[in-house]
Amino acid sequence: MKKILFSLLTVVAFTATAQEYFPNNDDISAVSSATRAITNATIITSPGKQMENASILIKDGKIVEIGKNIKIPEGTLVEDAAGTYIYPSFVEAYGDFGMKTPERASRGGQQYDEGREGFYWNDHIRPEQNAIDFYEYDSKAAEKMMEAGYGAVQTHLHDGIARGTGMLVALNNNGNDSERILINKNGAYYSFDRSRQTNQSYPTSLMGTMALLRQSHFDADWYAKGNSKTKDRSLEALNATKNLVQYIEAGDKKNILRADKLGDRVGKQFVIIGGEDAYEMVDDIKATNAQLILPINFEDAYDTTDPYQEWYVNLADMRDWKQGPANPMMLSKAGITYAITTHGLKSPGDLNEKLMKAIEYGLTKEQALASLTTIPAKIIKAETMVGTLEKGKLANFIVTSGELFNKDTKIFENWVQGSKHILKDRSVINADGNYTVQMMGESYSFDISGDAKKITVKQDSTKLGSKIARNGEWITVTTSQKDTSDKSFTRWTLKLTNDTSRINGKVYLPNGTESSFVAIKSGEESEKDDEDEKEEDEDAMANMEIGPITYPNVAFGSTKKPTQETVLYKNATVWTNEDQGIVENMDVLVKNGKISKVGTNLSAGGARTIDATGMHLTSGIIDEHSHIGIDGGVNEAGHNSTAEVTIEDVVDHEDINLYRDLAGGVTTSQLLHGSANPIGGRSAIIKLKWGYKPDEMIYDNSPKFIKFALGENVKQSRYDNGIRFPQTRMGVEQVFEDYFTRAQEYEKTRGTDGFRYDEEMETLSEILKGERYVTCHSYVQTEINMMMEVAERYGFTLNTFTHILEGYKLADKMAAHGAGGSTFSDWWAYKYEVNDAIPYNGAIMHSQGVVTAFNSDDAEMSRRLNQEAAKAVKYGNVSEEEAWKFVTLNPAKLLHIDDRTGSIKEGKDADLVLWNKHPLDVQARPQITMVDGIVFFDIEKDKQMRAAVQKERQQLSNEMIMAKNKGLKTQTPKQSKKTEYHCDTLEW
Template sequence: MKMRFLALATMWCSISLFAQDYFPKNDGVKAEDLNYTALTNAKIYITPTKVIDKATLLIYKGKVVATGKSVNLPKNTVSIDLEGKFIYPSFIDIYSDFGIDQPKRATGGGRTAQYESSREGFYWNDHIMPENNAIGVFKYDDKKAEELRKAGFGTVNTHIQDGIARGTGALIALNGKGSDADRILDDKSAQYFSLKKSVLKSQSYPSSLMGSLALLRQMYHDADWYAKGNVETKDRSLESLNTNKNLVQIFEAGDKDHVLRADKIGDAFNTPYVILAGGNEYENIPDIKATNAKLIVPINFPKAYDVSNPFQAQFLSLKDMRLWNQAPSNPKVLEENKITFSLTLHDLKSPSEFKDKLATALEYGLSKTTALEALTTVPAATLGKSTEIGTLQTGSQANFLITSGDIFDKGTILFENWVQGQQHIINDKSLKDIRGNYSLSAGGSTYTLSISGEPAKPIAEIKEGDDKRTSTLSYENSWVALTFHNKEGDKIYRMTGKVTSDSDNITGRLILPNGTETTFTANKTSPYSEIPKGDKQDKSPLVQPVTYPNVGYGYASRPKQETILFKNATVWTSEEAGILEATDVLIKNGKISKIGKNINAGGAIVIDATGKHLTAGIIDEHSHIALLSVNESGHNSTAEVKMEDVVDPEHIGIYRNLAGGVTSAQLLHGSANPIGGRSALIKLKWGASAEEMIYDNSPKFIKFALGENVKQSNWSSFSRFPQSRMGVEQMFINYFQRAKEYDLKKKSGQPYRVDEEMETLAEILNGERFISCHSYVQSEINMLMKVAEKFDFTINTFTHILEGYKLADKMKAHGVGASTFSDWWAYKYEVNDAIPYNAAIMQSQGITVALNSDDAEMSRRLNQEAAKTVKYGGMTELEAWKMVTINPAKLLHLDEKVGSIKEGKDADIVLWSHNPLSVYSKAEKTLIEGAVYFDLEKDKQQREAIKAEKAKLINLMLKEKNKGNATQDPKKTEKEEFHCDSL
């Protein structure tokens, strides 16, 4: 029993308590190393900006004791002469999963619906796991640690990369000679978050980006409620979240726009995130800089595409081609804009790729000082560990690199990586760089020998005249082994030689093909150069300029307001004035300034509109363009999600809609659930940010839905309520009753838990938010009006409403508007009774009627949809035109700003080549607030510019392939065109 105890004690000591001086020593006679170590005569980078030449670094017990030119060395000091060599602090990776097993996707059973959690005593949503601690599952792997050390890293900040709230990370020293007791610098170094749900959990919510953002907001509300002692039952998730809120908070965004989304969440809850970027921040630097967030920046720059096959190359988007060309400039652009950032290995296939990627960033303009800061002092400061790691100042951990020269030069050799004072040899310090060109004398002949590659792994090329010979080379401990074949390839010459210490020449023994032994000599004729002969010109990368947005058809600069006078146009006012012939319209300061005859131009740009038509911009009441996700289907009510969170300012649908005369749109949630998400009302400002597109003081809307989609009859889900139209009605009643009770408690002054879903529904009850409801069947339309009347509010708009003609009188009495299709019918069962006279019939009953698209293609042709009402219903041209201008403006409560040509309104107008209701008419100019966002002539120029730019980038990519650099296969990337039922 005693022996068993001693064995267990010894094992425990070796595993976890090596550094504890009070633990009994039961491992035999073993003296502790109490010597100092002095590394002398080196060029030492104490910090990236504090450098001392011919200096000494003195270390003791894994810490820096002193650094300088005159360091007093204790008697028990072991000195290592590093004449001609450099010392740098070892690198730090702040975003790693070192020592953590990759999470594996949950299998079997599919996603569980509603609120079903697999855990008790934790937060209701399984993807919120702040109780997780990386240290609990961490397992040191010295094989991977060695790969990291070879790349120059001495410390990593690791965590479990799974879930939306991921728990805490651990700061680990890559010390292969110590124990975890030595290596673990901090077992709770940071708290981590992301927008990605767990692959280990099967709970269905959230099923979208907007759902993830909404869940994070609700999580913080709930954490605050819990912290105030308002919850009787224990919630280990919220306790952990609150306990760790003072740690560094790190958020994985992974894209320039997600950086902004993450920062917005952080600002809302007073949580400054350190954000993992996406490498494309250069595309939106002003907004990125405005966040004031510290970034963690990957350098996983994409490979060039193999465009040698013209058929495959034609599918490449300009955006993807530009990303290859522009992404390496991202660190430089961040540096120029004084944005604080660390560099990370994240998303690289192997740490061995890091050196080349970093060299590329330096080639594109990143300074060496900033690069070193981004790998040492910045990550250390970000983690609050500046006194421990990242520098070689007194008291810091003895984590440092010994190199042959400037660490960022391609020819530099990394000799050693010391971690916590423990030496890890990468390459022999006596290794000499033998790369260069030689004259090789062997076997009575003279050859040209060129040695290139990495200093520690050189490669040889041997030529006799112009004939290249097959050869191999190995190099170790100053000894060279070289073989090459004769011209015919059937005889081999074998050589072994040593690099002479007093020169760069190589001499040694040669074995001829017939077995005769003789000597060879390789005399160096010129040093190694990365740039081939005859290619000495400036090699600065040819980086394409960024456009706004940075895709095809983006503009060199953002459109600006102009003073413009349209002369002699046919003006469709969409007001009582009707259609005005030969009329002038003056645009000034983003507004419609004057309408009339013979207006004085002043300093305005004058556009002759004779024979052309001027209208207000088209407004699409129901659109799904420019979104990153459209349905949050995880719950039957998702009133907490915001379409404003997922506006995609780079979506080509914006530009195409401008080309069709559309200037505003309501971006709606889909129809996967009875109560959907909150709408985004946007102006299609191509080149602006998502925030800039959203209407100032935007009216509040939400999407509701009825019919087949919400009861899931067309996507075979049987685990989520409701499953019938009866269930839909009861769901509405239940949620509004809960919202009513919530609102009463809130107004009473009692403490209450902030519930974003109930907040939204309460706004409906209070007349502060308006419902736009997806609808088809008469009975359901009638049902929702009755539910609304029961709770004393009015439905704002029934959208689609293809059976509206059956109950137009009841709709008028209720006070609801309609936004419908012109002539869609019979595309699914519940629209079998649709008729093309629907719009005209509803309008005849005094209902405000608009025409919507619900389709990215149709939204470009809403002018033609309006024209159909002239045929189906005998409407006048002006009344038909109102259905896509002032009527949708009224439904969206925007008619004081847009929807008609009236003095004082926003200058959102379109110049048409012909009558706007004609299929032959084209939008020649589309203006928003007096800025031209689409111009037909400019569009023609852009098409040619895109062809030219693609040709230029293709030639650059072909050069990359010809150089022998790795490439990737072309791929076709297209953004999904969403519809109501897109999941």
């Protein structure tokens, strides 16, 4: 009878997976798909909806009925699931299941791959890829996903900036692909990561990636209008998938905002993957209206037992360990829609541990379940198939031993498309627990765990060597002797029954004696332990202070976002940089972010009064050439012209160098592209508003600037792998000739049929029309001459030559052309093309009528530009007042912001620094640095913050040591160090 039943079930299984029109060559006639019922379970149909003693009726892989007292048709295969819980299987919205990672192409740095004819010019743009073309079902990977609770995964090839389409797959190891593939083209995917499949050099930076994504979408729109004379399968694919859900893998909180801004520019609302640190900018992310797919790879504690290693860890990283698990709760509290993903975890099996941590930090179980079921199903537009347990939907559900997200709950089964996958046999008796055995005057304890796969045996308090094995209802244990010199073994056998509070067994001693015993489960002790653990958990929750979230959330951030004040500086020596010059015993009133009044005996009701007697008040220092506060690379080095990229896309508001610059009196910086190519990227002119988001730091109505470069860097003199044009100084000139000629031709096509919007050409056209200024990296006299001649041929003026260490050789020509000079005070001989540099350069240019500034180009020098200004007095006898203008009013003029800042004048922005001494004194220190009437650096507050940082580090170190002592996983301390960019820094 058993053999007949087995044969029938085999046929049922086959016919359930074969296509109905496939020929059947078996000797036994086909049997229709069986109807199955799971009864008497607690069923959670969706988050917050639960039915007791309910049943699910399944046929053809779908739910045909669900609820209490449902009618079960005759002939149904019934399984009694009393005592278990049933939940919808999880939905993974961002997987790479079944995708083979492409091999990485050899590094060659080529600009184009001529072998990809008929596709977009950039090989990192691969929207023509379809996941189904790379897909191969992986039963082992599927089993791991099922063990974590998943029943379906939306997957795609994680490779490229434009990655093509994804597909939705059911994790059904008992089926075939004709059933498992639920949607074969679902969603269009993008990222900020280059493709492994090409060695094409462009882009080399985050800003280049963003520019490439923008331009590819502009090109797709142009192509869709029938303007192209050639076929482009990539652009066709971009257009064909624009109505699918659009996904972009961004990463951290700043990249989420960047991705959303990019989406706004190209007319897309992206679903954004990322945001493990989103809680730090939760309001800004909420304002994007973007849905997130959220990784939860919370950091393990650092092993801080060694104080020398502990100092390797940044305070921000220590905070992330403490605060990160609160991220899901805080996003839910803010009303941000997100699905949780296993992306970023070492294994899907780590999911439950991370979820439990998030729940410990306040995420509700309903929120956790929704983030794994209903929300991802809606995001991927598959809510009619998966995500809840309803009539007509796929029979994707998990059977568990108890409520999900409880410590001891196990997943017994994962049913996918009505096909049962047994993960743990729910009929097997659970023998885990702590047992005591009294035998022959000795006391033994048996601690069994892991479904009877692990055991710890103690005789009194002595731990014995032990091994355990299980065969159905029988457990055998072998232990060593308490006396370690005795090499014999004791064997124990236990027979399980449904009542595991008392287990009968026999012991076989080494001398041949056989004895019966009873192992008594430590129920009362376990209950006490559970109660103690519960109390500990409640205490932990009561004390779950995640610590300060500051603006920005790094060391020296403020607990409240700094705001404008009304401030009256009294009796200061004021360096006006205006006709009044330097005036003693002057008052300055700041109100509504502006310099309201400058005079004597001023008063203002309600103003904060600062006694500046004996101190000096100046306008803030302006750094014309800086590379701090930039993310993802300072150079887009892939092409010889990258006018399409902009530093404004990649401003990093968390760079500690911003705060350090404020401590040195800097209030404004021009963040420049590097000097890897003749025509570089566009600048960002920022106010150093520490604690504000990037867009709030960029000057409103900011003057438009771009970086050009000449000399060794652009012709790649010191790069071993430099293969890109140009390779000579005469080639550099030709680059400018070629691109400005192209820009002129581009302007002629504007407004004509078939006009193709080109962000690079738009920028160059702005230069020709006088709408964008050029800052040019330069050293050698001949090239400076060349650059001015090129500009004059094309009808524009070079705004600023930066570095320009040979400016003294042609300062008269610079003045005649109208170019300013922003130079170093006394750098020379650090490479061949600066061998002729002299420290009198700045003074000589100034004497010839060139607007002259000193810049830093260095994260360390920018903190002492006041001392650099003093060198103009030493080298060249520039007056103190004029020397001070080298770092204040003159760079303001070069940046065309002198109507707003650079001097102390009524109506100008309140960008001010109060110094304890003469500002050109090497001992001078800013006491207060103010930007737009907001105090961003206060030396007294700085002292308090230093003490607070030290205290917080010590507290977090102690908590990490406690975590280690409790047996939690830790990691070796590591140093997260931001790259300090220079002109020639390359990252790719």
